[in-house]
Amino acid sequence: MSFVTALALAIGVLVVAPYVAHRLRRQQAEERLFAATRLVSPTPPKARRRARLEDRALFGVRAASVVALALLGASPLVQCSRLAMTRSGASVAVAIVLDDSMSMQARTGDARTRFERAKAGATEILAALRDGDAASIVLAGAPARVALAATTDLGSARAALEALVPSDRATDLDGAMAIARTLVSELPQVDRRVVVLSDLADGRPEAPPIGEGAALPVWVAMPELAGVVPDCALLAADRTGNRARVRFACNAPKLGTGREVRLVTGEKGEKVLGSGPVPDAQNGEVTITLPADAPEGGALVIAELTGSDAIASDDKAPVVVEAGPAALAVVSDRRDDSVATGGAPVVEQALAALHVDLATRPIPQPPDRREDTAPFAAIMVDDAPGFTPEQRRALAAFTEGGGMLFLALGPRAAAAPLGANFEPFLANPVGWGTSTSPGADPGSAPLLGESAASLTDLGAKGRTRLAEQDTAAADVLARWTDGAPLFLRRTLGRGEVWLATLPFSVDESDLALRPGFLALLDAFVAEAKQRSAPRRGDVGSTWVFAGARKLEATGPNGPLTPVRDEGALRVVPPVVGAYQLVVEGVKELRVAAPVAAEIDTRPRAVAPSATSSSQGGGVAVVDVSWAIALLLLALLAGELVLRVGAGASTTSAKTAEAGPKSDAA
Amino acid sequence: MAKREAAMDLRRSLDWGSLAPLRIRARMVAEGVYAGAHRSARKGAGVEFGGHRAYVPGDDLRHLDVRSLLRHDHLLVRQFETETDRALRIVVDATASMGYRGDKAPGAKLAFSALVAAALARIAIRSGDPVSLGFIGGAPRARGVPVSGGREAFERIVDALEAQTPEGDAFRDVAVLDRALGSLARAARRGSVVVVLSDLLDLPPEAPDRISAIATRGRVLVVCQVLDPDEATFPFAETVRLRAMEGDAVVESDDAARESYLAKLGELQASWRRALVGRGASFITTTTDQDPVSAVRSIVEAVR
Numbered sequence: 001m002s003f004v005t006a007l008a009l010a011i012g013v014l015v016v017a018p019y020v021a022h023r024l025r026r027q028q029a030e031e032r033l034f035a036a037t038r039l040v041s042p043t044p045p046k047a048r049r050r051a052r053l054e055d056r057a058l059f060g061v062r063a064a065s066v067v068a069l070a071l072l073g074a075s076p077l078v079q080c081s082r083l084a085m086t087r088s089g090a091s092v093a094v095a096i097v098l099d100d101s102m103s104m105q106a107r108t109g110d111a112r113t114r115f116e117r118a119k120a121g122a123t124e125i126l127a128a129l130r131d132g133d134a135a136s137i138v139l140a141g142a143p144a145r146v147a148l149a150a151t152t153d154l155g156s157a158r159a160a161l162e163a164l165v166p167s168d169r170a171t172d173l174d175g176a177m178a179i180a181r182t183l184v185s186e187l188p189q190v191d192r193r194v195v196v197l198s199d200l201a202d203g204r205p206e207a208p209p210i211g212e213g214a215a216l217p218v219w220v221a222m223p224e225l226a227g228v229v230p231d232c233a234l235l236a237a238d239r240t241g242n243r244a245r246v247r248f249a250c251n252a253p254k255l256g257t258g259r260e261v262r263l264v265t266g267e268k269g270e271k272v273l274g275s276g277p278v279p280d281a282q283n284g285e286v287t288i289t290l291p292a293d294a295p296e297g298g299a300l301v302i303a304e305l306t307g308s309d310a311i312a313s314d315d316k317a318p319v320v321v322e323a324g325p326a327a328l329a330v331v332s333d334r335r336d337d338s339v340a341t342g343g344a345p346v347v348e349q350a351l352a353a354l355h356v357d358l359a360t361r362p363i364p365q366p367p368d369r370r371e372d373t374a375p376f377a378a379i380m381v382d383d384a385p386g387f388t389p390e391q392r393r394a395l396a397a398f399t400e401g402g403g404m405l406f407l408a409l410g411p412r413a414a415a416a417p418l419g420a421n422f423e424p425f426l427a428n429p430v431g432w433g434t435s436t437s438p439g440a441d442p443g444s445a446p447l448l449g450e451s452a453a454s455l456t457d458l459g460a461k462g463r464t465r466l467a468e469q470d471t472a473a474a475d476v477l478a479r480w481t482d483g484a485p486l487f488l489r490r491t492l493g494r495g496e497v498w499l500a501t502l503p504f505s506v507d508e509s510d511l512a513l514r515p516g517f518l519a520l521l522d523a524f525v526a527e528a529k530q531r532s533a534p535r536r537g538d539v540g541s542t543w544v545f546a547g548a549r550k551l552e553a554t555g556p557n558g559p560l561t562p563v564r565d566e567g568a569l570r571v572v573p574p575v576v577g578a579y580q581l582v583v584e585g586v587k588e589l590r591v592a593a594p595v596a597a598e599i600d601t602r603p604r605a606v607a608p609s610a611t612s613s614s615q616g617g618g619v620a621v622v623d624v625s626w627a628i629a630l631l632l633l634a635l636l637a638g639e640l641v642l643r644v645g646a647g648a649s650t651t652s653a654k655t656a657e658a659g660p661k662s663d664a665a
Numbered sequence: 666m667a668k669r670e671a672a673m674d675l676r677r678s679l680d681w682g683s684l685a686p687l688r689i690r691a692r693m694v695a696e697g698v699y700a701g702a703h704r705s706a707r708k709g710a711g712v713e714f715g716g717h718r719a720y721v722p723g724d725d726l727r728h729l730d731v732r733s734l735l736r737h738d739h740l741l742v743r744q745f746e747t748e749t750d751r752a753l754r755i756v757v758d759a760t761a762s763m764g765y766r767g768d769k770a771p772g773a774k775l776a777f778s779a780l781v782a783a784a785l786a787r788i789a790i791r792s793g794d795p796v797s798l799g800f801i802g803g804a805p806r807a808r809g810v811p812v813s814g815g816r817e818a819f820e821r822i823v824d825a826l827e828a829q830t831p832e833g834d835a836f837r838d839v840a841v842l843d844r845a846l847g848s849l850a851r852a853a854r855r856g857s858v859v860v861v862l863s864d865l866l867d868l869p870p871e872a873p874d875r876i877s878a879i880a881t882r883g884r885v886l887v888v889c890q891v892l893d894p895d896e897a898t899f900p901f902a903e904t905v906r907l908r909a910m911e912g913d914a915v916v917e918s919d920d921a922a923r924e925s926y927l928a929k930l931g932e933l934q935a936s937w938r939r940a941l942v943g944r945g946a947s948f949i950t951t952t953t954d955q956d957p958v959s960a961v962r963s964i965v966e967a968v969r
Binding site for chain 2: 030031032033034035036037038039040041042043
């Protein structure tokens with residue numbers, strides 16, 4: 001028997017002693033046989049009860065005092081079950097990677113979610129830090145981001161941690177750990193660590209183990225968070241006419257058996273429009289026919305999965321009407337190009353070669369109604385002979401609303417008929433003349449990168465001359481070798497107008513045949529895609545509203561604050577659901593959908609060094625002697641009060657008994 | 666468990682205390698009663714008109730029918746039919762509650778009742794009246810004594826009383842009461858005297874009606890409630906846990922309950938008094954610390 005065991009037994013005896021004394025002192029009511037018991041009324045034994053209560057209080061206080069005294073004596077040995085890092089003695093710089101992805105909302109074991117447990121663990125780690133230690137917090141929900149830059153102000157670190165809330169984002173563990181390493185690698189503390197609080201489910205279970213070959217020590221502090229949990233999610237819900245197609249995915253086969261997808265509407269989803277059973281497949285689609293009286297447009301229809309699984313937030317998906325990607329319209333003279341290429345116009349073939357996500361739709365002439373431009377994210381017009389007033393209004397509204405317009409100016413543009421011009425994109429008429437320059441200056445076209453070199457010899461028969469005023473109003477993307485603008489970009493409202501002083505036709509130049517032209521188209525399409533985000537996007541991906549001056553966004557959890565970055569307003573949807581946007585007064589509905597990879601809750605492997613007890617563990621030595629000493633003082637004061645109170649009551653009782661005798665005397 | 670066993674033992678045994686030996690004490694009590702008596706115990710009770718017969722010399726002239734003589738000039742003597750049953754029937758409550766003996770009592774209630782019953786028996790036998798003894802509850806082996814007279818009858822009654830122990834639960838089992846009173850009600854005829862000695866505390870609610878029914882048909886009924894001094898005064902000062910000797914009632918109480926207890930006891934006695942007096946019976950209350958002579962004398966007075 002060790003000394004500690006003997007000491008513990010002795011303390012146990014000390015704790016029991018007051019109880020035994022209390023039991024011995026306590027008066028037990030005598031039991032007697034009494035024939036007339038039925039005539040006796042039970043009375044509350046006031047005196048005895050009072051004594052018993054006092055005795056219990058005294059017993060409790062004394063027993064607690066003994067325990068507190070013992071703890072006070074043993075306080076250097078007191079160990080608390082809480083997360084703490086092992087320390088070498090020097091100051092520590094720790095970067096806490098806290099996973100706020102959707103899979104962390106799974107509930108396992110107790111009633112708390114994984115995120116809540118991880119947050120509690122982070123709180124305990126912060127609590128174990130000392131003065132001079134630095135802490136930073138990185139969130140692993142995609143995209144990984146810094147929640148708190150490295151600071152030695154542990155109070156603000158705790159406040160920042162307290163303010164964190166879970167999200168439905170995907171997981172970017174590697175990105176978060178890279179950021180974490182960056183945050184602490186330059187700090188002066190000798191001991192620098194990265195602590196990972198995650199379920200390690202980033203959709204890549206076969207990826208290299210976490211912590212393997214890391215430059216800084218990595219500690220996966222709560223490996224118990226990892227584990228596969230059953231989950232099914234609704235990834236997308238699209239409506240076409242009176243049919244809704246709901247795409248689902250589960251992380252194990254037959255998880256959806258017995259469950260069904262329902263389409264509901266109303267403020268609380270009280271009206272069911274239709275339902276369909278979930279097939280046994282792990283992934284698939286459920287098609288539900290909507291009734292004839294199903295709401296159109298404005299009213300939001302929600303697809304929801306019945307039953308329950310580990311993650312509830314991905315069991316609902318707003319139904320989106322025509323949520324396909326926006327298209328790119330191309331206006332060119334097909335007769336001329338078909339002669340030269342033997343097929344589609346060269347610009348269409350170039351777009352097909354780029355494999356852009358936008359569908360290319362050739363249209364015979366520029367749209368002359370605003371609603372005709374609605375399906376398009378970008379419009380490319382090749383050598384149009386000016387625009388009619390209706391076309392100008394439609395295109396101007398399209399551009400100011402965020403659309404991208406590409407005007408290739410050639411001899412037809414210079415020979416615009418009366419009443420046709422390019423206002424408001426060009427304030428002055430354009431001219432066509434012989435080019436004195438063979439091609440573009442590669443140094444003037446950084447946008448095109450290395451491909452700019454291919455534009456040095458364009459073999460142009462002529463080129464478009466722009467008025468000085470129009471050139472000054474635009475940014476020149478590339479110049480001829482003689483300094484004249486070749487490609488220009490001009491912002492108009494929320495959109496942009498790109499101009500080329502050469503047409504796409506191979507009859508006029510070799511521009512469309514050069515790699516630089518593909519680079520130009522790629523940059524244009526990328527810009528168009530960024531400006532025309534689809535109505536449904538991945539949760540956590542940024543929605544960019546370039547050119548917008550005012551933006552209001554309201555999501556499932558309330559209003560979001562737009563951020564202006566690189567001249568454009570941006571909003572990041574943190575949770576899955578529908579978002580009501582008001583862009584410059586125009587209402588818009590967008591949907592944030594869960595990322596399919598997040599449903600895969602299989603954890604990544606962890607390097608043995610990352611879970612080694614040398615990094616830390618669930619036990620910490622905490623100095624609580626001051627608190628125990630205060631408690632002991634309070635207990636002693638409490639016993640004094642109880643004793644004084646008991647003495648006063650006894651005195652008053654004796655006085656009450658003696659009173660009548662005195663009167664009788 | 667040990668307490669329970671002790672309680673059962675107490676219920677089964679009878680604490681005679683200073684009331685033993687019963688035979689001698691009963692004679693002493695009876696003698697004490699005689700010393701204080703002024704009239705015959707038999708005089709006056711149970712005589713009724715029985716018809717006429719012709720006068721013969723030597724008949725008591727007080728019984729001559731004057732009206733018949735004046736109307737018909739016949740000398741007729743009024744015959745008075747004496748009751749054929751002049752027996753004293755004693756019923757002693759021997760249920761478990763009668764075994765109680767408080768600190769101030771000389772003996773258990775059953776012992777006191779036995780003493781009173783034996784004394785009454787001796788008085789009746791000395792007066793030439795037959796006596797019977799019955800029990801409410803009690804040990805199954807202890808039997809009552811049928812109506813009989815003479816010295817032997819007194820000995821048998823004393824033996825039966827000495828052999829009795831307080832057992833039985835009349836509160837739960839009404840049959841206990843019925844067995845004791847049923848045969849009595851059928852056998853006792855007009856003029857017989859019935860004395861019931863009981864604490865009346867654990868009898869069932871219908872007991873007042875059934876016992877008072879004995880007082881009908883010309884029978885004389887005296888009910889004597891025998892209480893222990895504890896039951897009459899409720900002396901408990903500290904908190905006690907009281908367990909009924911019949912039934913399962915358990916009450917934790919203290920001196921604060923004294924007033925309500927005495928009030929309920931008074932109500933119980935008043936209800937018995939109403940039930941008995943309303944049918945011509947008598948109700949007497951005594952405690953075991955009182956002189957048994959006065960208790961017997963009170964009963965004899967009530968019989969007259």
